[in-house]
Amino acid sequence: MNERPEAQERWDRRMETPLAVLSLLFFAGYAVQVLAPGLPDAWLDFCLAVVCAAWAVFAVDYAVRLRLSGQRPLRFVRTHFLDTVVLVLPLLRPLRVVNIYERIQRRRDQPRLTLYARVMAYAGLTATLLGFAGALTVYHYEYGAPGATIRTFGDAVWWACSTLSTVGYGDVSPVTPMGRVTAVGVMGCGLALLGAVTGSFSSWLIQTFAREDEMRPPGGSPGAS
Structure with missing residues (x-):
């Protein structure tokens, strides 16, 4: 019964730095889209791709942590409400x-x-x-x-x-x-x-x-x- 929490803890430690870097990339991509809308379409599309890719990794991390927790989805959402909000609104990471x-x-x-x-x-x-x-x-x-x-x-x-x-x-x-x-x-x-x-x-x-x-x-x- 202790394998899942330990695995989740290892996963959290392993993903802490990558998620922090992705958060900064997410902010940077969103900032460029908002503050520099006059850039060439290729650059804006690249920023949009960075934002979407970062959010996709956030979603995968959430799904992995849900599986490793051993909890039912609704219970996981209730006990990890902040993580759920952050997934829906990545700017609140x-x-x-x-x-x-x-x-x-x-x-x-x-x-x-x-x-x-x-x-x-x-x-x-x-x-x-x-x-x-x-x-x-x-x-x-x-x-x-x-x-x-x-x-x-x-x-x-x-x-x-x-x-x-x-x-x-x-x-x-x-x-x-x-x-x-x-x-x-x-x-x-x-x-x-x-x-x-x-x-x-x-x-x-x-x-x-x-x-x-x-x-x-x-x-x-x-x-x-």
């Missing part, structure tokens, strides 16, 4: 950082600074990729819409930064249905990422101070006579 954060929190050994620093680094990278993906998506649907305030990619990047940071100045905002759906997702991700970073940093501080208190000899605290 940075959300897989939640799985990394969850695995780190399950560690039984004493947390080290490197672990918390890694969580914050992952969260920062995820915020960057999500912001870029959100800006691309919003710009793609907004720049030609009637009454749109997001007319350039720079406007879209500014909007993504203010939305991810939960500031929301309101000077630019999406008006299309797809743009607003993207905005809801970006806002939710921004809250989750901020919570992950601040929670990890706070936990590290608390445990650091607790260890210092345990190591301090009796009567060694400041103000002790």
Whole structure:
């Protein structure tokens, strides 16, 4: 009964780097299609082929992990809901950082600074990729819409930064249905990422101070006579 989970773990470790590279290629291909529509058709077709090929590998990876899990399809979808969402919307692949954060929190050994620093680094990278993906998506649907305030990619990047940071100045905002759906997702991700970073940093501080208190000899605290 333990062979399937172990095989799935080996598969995940083996595919981690290739999937990361494919994610970057997917982003690059989609970005070229959105930001450089005036390129020759051959280049645009090549970018489309890269995007489709990357998504096909994502689908194969999902199918393999489903088979190795030994679970029924519906149960696998319920227990791997985030992976399912990421498969349907590949631009949200940075959300897989939640799985990394969850695995780190399950560690039984004493947390080290490197672990918390890694969580914050992952969260920062995820915020960057999500912001870029959100800006691309919003710009793609907004720049030609009637009454749109997001007319350039720079406007879209500014909007993504203010939305991810939960500031929301309101000077630019999406008006299309797809743009607003993207905005809801970006806002939710921004809250989750901020919570992950601040929670990890706070936990590290608390445990650091607790260890210092345990190591301090009796009567060694400041103000002790």
